[in-house]
Amino acid sequence: MGSVGKKGFHQYLLQLQQHPLRTKVITAGVLSAISDIVAQKLSGIKKLQIKRLLLKVLFGSAYLGPFGHYFHIMLDKIFKGKKNKTTVARKVMLEQLTSSPWNNMVFMLYYGLVVEGRPWIHVKSKIKKEYPSVQYAAWTFWPVVGWINHQYVPLQFRVIVQSVVACFWAIFLNLKAKSMALTKD
Numbered sequence: 001m002g003s004v005g006k007k008g009f010h011q012y013l014l015q016l017q018q019h020p021l022r023t024k025v026i027t028a029g030v031l032s033a034i035s036d037i038v039a040q041k042l043s044g045i046k047k048l049q050i051k052r053l054l055l056k057v058l059f060g061s062a063y064l065g066p067f068g069h070y071f072h073i074m075l076d077k078i079f080k081g082k083k084n085k086t087t088v089a090r091k092v093m094l095e096q097l098t099s100s101p102w103n104n105m106v107f108m109l110y111y112g113l114v115v116e117g118r119p120w121i122h123v124k125s126k127i128k129k130e131y132p133s134v135q136y137a138a139w140t141f142w143p144v145v146g147w148i149n150h151q152y153v154p155l156q157f158r159v160i161v162q163s164v165v166a167c168f169w170a171i172f173l174n175l176k177a178k179s180m181a182l183t184k185d
Contacts, residue, residue: 016156016157016160017156020069020156021065021066021069024065024066024068024069024159024160024163025061025062025065025066025069026061026065027065027159027160027163028060028061028064028065028068028159028163029057029058029060029061029065030057030060031060031163031164031166031167031170032056032057032059032060032061032064032167032170033053033056033057033060034167035056035166035167035168035170035171036052036053036056036057036170037053038171039170039171039175040052040053042171042175043175052115055114055115056115056170059107059110059114063106063110064103064163064166065159065163067099067103068158068159068162068163069159071095071099072155072158072159072162073155075091075094075095075150076155078094079091081155083150083151085151088147088150088151089147091146091150092143092146092147092150095142095146096138096139096142096143096146100135100138100139100142101135101138104131104134104135104138104173105127105131107170107173108123108126108127108130108131108134108173109123109127111173112126112127134173137172138169141169142169145161145162145165148161149161149162
């Protein structure tokens with residue numbers, strides 16, 4: 001059994017090297033599916049909501065995977081691949097002031113408008129009320145992940161590491177969105 005896992009992991013690494021964007025897109029989609037299944041179960045949903053699940057997979061594959069791929073390449077170009085502490089701190093700061101607020105806003109918009117199918121006025125109201133606490137939580141959590149990622153993880157693996165951690169972050173966001181929906185209803 002161990003050799004099957006090793007062979008699968010080796011094949012994954014080969015795909016990551018040969019087709020980095022495609023591999024990250026698929027990985028982000030799969031991890032989005034896992035996080036949504038877990039979030040649905042934790043929030044008490046008895047029967048798996050397939051439409052919601054597929055919409056979350058679409059978000060992960062079409063947005064999160066490509067965004068992370070190109071964002072990390074851009075950061076490495078801006079900072080010329082340096083890994084000293086000052087450069088890592090600058091990367092984390094830039095990430096936290098740009099992609100973090102952007103990604104959380106895009107997720108909340110997508111979740112409200114597309115996944116829940118709510119009207120703009122309700123989504124706007126929910127975001128106005130809940131976005132600051134979501135972003136604050138992100139700023140207390142993601143800088144540590146960013147530091148470890150930029151300091152110790154090679155470029156080709158950063159999106160994967162971030163996607164795995166984002167799987168748990170998405171569970172938090174899903175549960176937060178669900179609690180927002182419950183208080184609104």
